[in-house]
Amino acid sequence: MARRTTKAPPSPSNDLDARKATILQAVVVEHIDTAQPVGSSAVAASADLQVSPATVRSEMVALEREGYLAQPHTSAGRVPTDKGYRFFVDHLKAGVLGAAQQQQVREFFAGVRGEVEDVLEQTSTLLSELTSYTSVVVGPSHAHTTxxxxxxxxxxxxxxxxxxxxxxxxxxxxxxxxxxxxxxxxxxxxxxxxxxxxxxxxxxxxxxxxxxxxxxxxxxxxxxxxxxAEQPTLDGEQVFIGGSSKVAQVFDGVETVRRVLSILEQELLVVSLVQDILDQGLSVAIGSEHGFEPLSACAVIVAPVTVDGLPAGAVGLLGPTRMKYREALAAAEVVSAHLTRHFGGEDDRG
Amino acid sequence: MARRTTKAPPSPSNDLDARKATILQAVVVEHIDTAQPVGSSAVAASADLQVSPATVRSEMVALEREGYLAQPHTSAGRVPTDKGYRFFVDHLKAGVLGAAQQQQVREFFAGVRGEVEDVLEQTSTLLSELTSYTSVVVGPSHAHTTxxxxxxxxxxxxxxxxxxxxxxxxxxxxxxxxxxxxxxxxxxxxxxxxxxxxxxxxxxxxxxxxxxxxxxxxxxxxxxxxxxAEQPTLDGEQVFIGGSSKVAQVFDGVETVRRVLSILEQELLVVSLVQDILDQGLSVAIGSEHGFEPLSACAVIVAPVTVDGLPAGAVGLLGPTRMKYREALAAAEVVSAHLTRHFGGEDDRG
DNA sequence: GTTGGCACTCGGTAGAATTGACTGCTAACA
DNA sequence: TGTTAGCAGTCAATTCTACCGAGTGCCAAC
Known part of the structure; x- marks a missing residue:
């Protein structure tokens, strides 16, 4: 998808030259994996560009100047900023779910029965088990139904x-x-x-x-x-939150955990957060992008569910900014597609 | 209450002589307050018995031998065991809620409106705010309604x-x-x-x-x-869990937090836990008393709600074994009484 | 533009020494 | 017999130190 040419980027700051991009991506990948600041030599070793750590370093100062990376302290490696993650996500090629997980999703939707609420609730559990992040499933509002x-x-x-x-x-x-x-x-x-x-x-x-x-x-x-009277409030929206215990595994710092949990308790807030992100046309909101201060340490992934082409809820995932975007995006998309199909034609074979 | 005579206690292990009881209670109070092991001199200073730390020490070895206290390591103070907490709770004189909190409860029940579910849900939030522990409110099963x-x-x-x-x-x-x-x-x-x-x-x-x-x-x-078909399962029971974010404040150790949260996610489990405790006729289950391994670090307080004299749900609180039993018990009882009254006569003045 | 070399920074760690809050024991005392 | 003071011993927690090493920025050479 993204060009690999070396010619100067047409759009001023939104695109990086190929090498910077590669370096940035290497930093992000490594940091997501290890949760540690990433140094120049690690990047030089991992990425397939044949340059020395010194070169990587000079590129890194540029990336830092442009706001894609940050340094926790002088003698540490670099860590991606929200902007850095944003670039990474925008240039991510679509991932696919592992075979075992695909199987799990298929089996789930082949076997699921019961009322809409039950299906949505179980779906949220499924999604959180697939990804080990906390999941949010928002059901359709019945505003437009007769x-x-x-x-x-x-x-x-x-x-x-x-x-x-x-x-x-x-x-x-x-x-x-x-x-x-x-x-x-x-x-x-x-x-x-x-x-x-x-x-x-x-x-x-x-x-x-x-x-x-x-x-x-x-x-x-x-x-x-x-x-x-029911109409004006968002009340009546159905929200199902799955795997809130994952919060304790995935974030570090008691205070962060507490804050995130306390947001998740306010379901209306969660609904409007997901709605906001959808309205912005995003599928991922990173850190401060959703303008929601208490969740500035989080990234939120959303995928809409449609019925007859109309929006009818969404599925979402909530993790740290250093979450596994590929896998999580794939899981959210696969599950939302299955849900769409499930509610679209009552008969689901897939 | 307890004799001061030196003759051997009539009931073998269930009662302690007055001084041991005082010492045990002092240890529990102190440890609940500070979360630290309590030493003999702290006890000698706090309790009003006029004895030296040395005497307290020799009593403490006895209490430890009888299973009421434990020592984290040789040169540390003592910590209550589940049995120690049990004694403490059994000999607790009823506490009363602070004036401000009583006011808060009164205002809540004076102003609460809406469907049963909404009332129960808001009650669970109230209870958790009152106590800063996680609360559980179990609604009536409709098994016996027509x-x-x-x-x-x-x-x-x-x-x-x-x-x-x-x-x-x-x-x-x-x-x-x-x-x-x-x-x-x-x-x-x-x-x-x-x-x-x-x-x-x-x-x-x-x-x-x-x-x-x-x-x-x-x-x-x-x-x-x-x-x-709905009947046999516990499904259809309504459970409302309030303040799950408190778990992160109140327990220490990520793993404990995760475990407790993951129990709370399984609402059926929570219902049966509360039901079990009620069936045993207890109002507090400490540590291993509820026979629920993953919650062995927890104490659970329950108070039944009745309608027309029949059991119709319960309110509960979940905290660490070193929770503030007096306050929490008082809160649970006051709230359950208000709930009982609220559902008993539709009109609640109180 | 790239690279190797080098001095410098600074967080993390490992080990040693120290502190101090406890205990258990014992011998004396009322 | 129960109570107490005194004392030696234990052990977690703290502090200090030195040091390591990952990683940087800069510079001169290629």
Whole structure:
């Protein structure tokens, strides 16, 4: 993909000449592998460019000046910066999953059964086992799906349960607690009217609620408003986080671990993070790129899941900036593709 | 309470003479506070018994011989064993929550709204914030509640959704995927029959399913079996874990943190752990007492939640064996009492 | 532009010495 | 008999030192 010519880069700072690129990549690879600063001689030995460590050194000072590398202290090797990782990832040729792992994914999707939620949850476990990073699976929002059925159920005279079923198979429930006591007959009638009113609509549709002052109309009004109230918040998004214990293995420093875990606890935050990255059109967000200070030590990989060509959730991986991008990207892509297929045609052979 | 007489203790090993008890308690308190082994002079200074360190020492060798204390190495102080903590906890006088925290709990329960799940989830966050330990809130199983409504909804000709509403306000859904294509009319009719069949029953009830060979009967049979299949597994239990990030603060050693987190990921395991402890009639399980090897560094506090006098879930706290038992026990009890009240009478003033 | 050589920097480590917080023991004492 | 002071012994933790070595920057030569 990337050119190997030596002529001066057309775009000023975004591209490096071939040798610098090779050196940078060697540093990244080595550092991902060893977690140690990488010295000039290690690079000279590993990369296939036939130059001496001294030459590598002078290239490295340039790379450092341009912001791709950094030095922990004077007498240490170099470590990639976020920008360095970014270059590396942008010039990464697509990796493929190991045969055993591919097999594992195939078997998983061949055997998986059950409700959407269960599939997503198990997928997040799968993804985290494949990569040994923490995984995030975001399910489709049901904002654009239509309502198939609504029902108001009497729990006690002042407490009713509104249960709505959507065309994507999701179910939501809400309490409806009017200020008056409703009879069984009234609740049943309200339920009937809600069905007539809402079936086929989406949560975004405006519907004509009855304005009468009787109990039934009041029940209908409250039900509709409680149901539509769900829309503005991100609530109702389904998030499944798998392998949060990996955080303890993969990051060092108690404080970092604690911080990352405490972010993962706030699922809404995680959803919006993944959404942000997708909206930026990225598949990897490194360090500060996602503008999320507490996760500045992390890289996040995302891959969208689509149903009928429309976005319907995503899978993600969260690791340290020195994560194994090749493998992790491959895993995320393979799993998201399988998920897409799984939800696209109910029948999945693959 | 305990005698000061010098005659041999009536119950052989379960009780200690007053001075030993005081010394043991001083060691536990100190060690919980400092996380360090406690020496004889520290005990002599802190406890109000007017004896010299030498005397304390000779008592300590006895306590060690009897298994209440242990010595990390020869020239170190003493550390409580699980048995030592057990004695401490058994002789703990009930603590009360700090005023600020009591206020926080009151405000929380005064303001909390929404579905049961939401309340439980927020409660788990509350509990973990109160104590800075990881909290577990187990919701009621709906095994004993009755079915209020069942509905079969057509997603597509071969894929239907069974939605059941229970008297405790919980909703479950299951896919029903017959091998034949069912018409809309057939699904509606099956839904009607299911209602007639199941309303008022529990998941444990035996019901008479139709044995005819038509589509409707097949739908009914499959729906009933799929619904009842839920029973044997613990699945459907609701668990909410709050403050898992505390694990990183409270335990030391990456490996311990990882192990605990990975247990917490398996929610079924957590439920059965809490259930076990409750079944043993304990409110605290220390170290190996719960017989759960990976959590041998942990203590677990549980407090049952009841509705109408029947067990309906529990709240729990998970911390290191050297946790602040007084405060944690108080918090768990206060919160479980509030929860009980919250679910008991819908109206909670307190 | 590339290279070998060289002086310099500085974190990490290994070993020795020291400290100090403990203990267990013993002999004297009330 | 229980309690105490005194004392020798143990051992983890700390501090210090020296030193090693990986790695750099610079420079002169090619």
């Amino acid at each position: 309502i198939l059925s609504v029902q108001l159920v009497n729990l006690d005279p002042r407490h009713h349960l509104l249960v709505a079923v959507f065309s994507d198979g999701s179910v939501v429930k809400h309490s409806v607690t009017p200020t008056f006591e409703a009879t069984h007959v009234e609740v049943t009638e309200a339920s009937r009217q809600l069905n007539a009113l809402l079936i086929g609509t989406t949560l975004e549709s405006r519907v004509q609620v009855p304005s009468r002052h009787d109990h039934v109309a009041a029940l209908v009004r409250e039900s509709v408003s409680v149901l539509h | 079915i209020l409504s069942v509905q079969l909804v057509n997603l597509d000709p071969r894929h239907h959704l069974l939605v059941a509403v229970f008297s405790d306000g919980s909703v479950v859904k299951h896919s029903v995927t017959p091998t034949f294509e069912a018409t809309h009319v057939e699904v509606t009719e099956a839904s009607r029959q299911l209602n007639a069949l199941l309303i008022g029953t529990t998941l444990e009830s035996r019901v008479q399913v139709p044995s005819r060979h038509d589509h409707v009967a097949a739908l009914v049979r499959e729906s009933v079996s799929v619904l009842h």
